Amino acid sequence: MRGGGRYDLVNDILVRYKNLKRIYAYKMSGYWSNIASVDSYYRTNMDFLNPEVRDYFFKQYPDVYTKIDDLPPAKYNPGAVVRNSLISSGCILNGTVENSILFKKAYVGNNCVIKNSIILNDVYIGDNTVIENCIVESRDTIRANTTHIGSPENIRIVVEKNERYTL
Numbered sequence: 197m198r199g200g201g202r203y204d205l206v207n208d209i210l211v212r213y214k215n216l217k218r219i220y221a222y223k224m225s226g227y228w229s230n231i232a233s234v235d236s237y238y239r240t241n242m243d244f245l246n247p248e249v250r251d252y253f254f255k256q257y258p259d260v261y262t263k264i265d266d267l268p269p270a271k272y273n274p275g276a277v278v279r280n281s282l283i284s285s286g287c288i289l290n291g292t293v294e295n296s297i298l299f300k301k302a303y304v305g306n307n308c309v310i311k312n313s314i315i316l317n318d319v320y321i322g323d324n325t326v327i328e329n330c331i332v333e334s335r336d337t338i339r340a341n342t343t344h345i346g347s348p349e350n351i352r353i354v355v356e357k358n359e360r361y362t363l
Contacts, residue, residue: 227252238351241314320360330354
């Protein structure tokens, strides 16, 4: 009972409804990204090639952790060329990688050219392959002598899943 024994049900419901409709916001400084599509996933990952974004996460806020695997460091064989890229542990590079991100255990064959792309975990890329503006799915095997090219406006997702032969 409120106000001298009279309960105002309508007013009580209106007050509760208004409280539920309040929107709370927080002022953010620094980097923020909403990953809600393939394009935003690609753009967010590629943002890490920007020195300011890398500095923000790895120097200003060094408490960002990842799952640790007992893998060797990336191996850059003679003839490998890497420019403005992030290369994870366990990768073996024989070709050219520019403006790209290679996740763990990616293999890039001889005379390959990888540009503006994300290569996910455990991908084998055969010799003489060109990949540009693409995301290559995890545990994929890309045949030798193939070309996969997207555009900055239309990132291509590559899924081949070929058999992987080793000698």
